[in-house]
Amino acid sequence: MSDTRDDLFAAVREMDRRGLVSRSSGNASVRLDPVEGAERYLITPAFLPYSQMEPSDLVEIDGDIDPVDGEGIPSTESALHVALYRSRPDAGAVVHTHSLYSSAAAASGRRIPPIVDEMVLYLGGAVEVARYGFPGSEELAAAAVEAIGDRRAVLLRNHGMCAVGGTIREALDAAVLVERVAQIHALAEIGGGAAILPAEAIEAERAAYLMRYLPDSR
Ligand SMILES: [Zn+2]
Incomplete structure (x- = not known):
């Protein structure tokens, strides 16, 4: 069963409360059950500050990013969300933030290597940096998918970060974890350099990640 409007709204509120987004930056969505075989998603509206957002402001869109009902304007990053859903059947939700340390890492253009166990267990390994794409563009969406x-x-180069999850809770947890590991990486680099996990640990944790989240890929 897919997440509901209330689930997405609660997650959006939490993104704002945790400082992962500011004013109307960033966005979040969930995959809804298809209607007669056609894709359906629920996404945050464009330009509306989180402090003023109500559950009814979340916009239901189809695969062409056209609103299915209502007059809301879907997020300007809707193409990014739809591209991730199409490439990742396991994704039930997408969260995109401009959180501070993640954005700083994205601005440096340097990936966050696997430096703590949680990264491999819950994110699948390193957090790579997508090549630059103009905000809202198909190029940005394609770069993120790749x-x-x-x-x-x-990480979205010179921009922010994006996370997917089976549910909106998982996607939000992944976004929070990326922000935390971006902080850890920055501090470790100041403190003399971050050390990458032992190869055997990465291998075992990757296997656990795939078994837990992508069992069909094995
Ligand atoms: Zn953005």
Whole structure:
């Protein structure tokens, strides 16, 4: 069963409360059950500050990013969300944030290597950096799809980060974890350099990640 409007709204509120987004930056969506075989998604509206948002402001769209009903304007990053859903059948939700440390890592253009166990267990490994794409463009969407691979998070160069999950809870947890590991990486680099996990640990944790989240890929 897919997440509901209330689930998405609660997650959006939490994104705002945790400081992962500011004013109307960033966005989130969930995959809804298809209608007569056609894709349906529920996504945050464009330009509306989170503090003013109500559950009814979330916009239901089809695969062409056209609103299915109502007059809401879907997020300007809707193409990014739809591209991730199409490339990742396991994704039931997408979260895109401009959180501070993740955005700083994205601005540096440097990936976050696997430096803590949780990264491999819950994100699938390193957080790679997608090549630059103009906000809202198909190029940005394609770059994110390419860079995220089978993992759960990716940095968008000079922009922010994006995470996917089976549910909106999982996608939000992944976004929070990326922000935390971006902080850890930055501090470790200041403190003399971050050390990458032992190869055997990465291998075992990757296997656990795939078994848990992508059992069909094995
Ligand atoms: Zn953005």
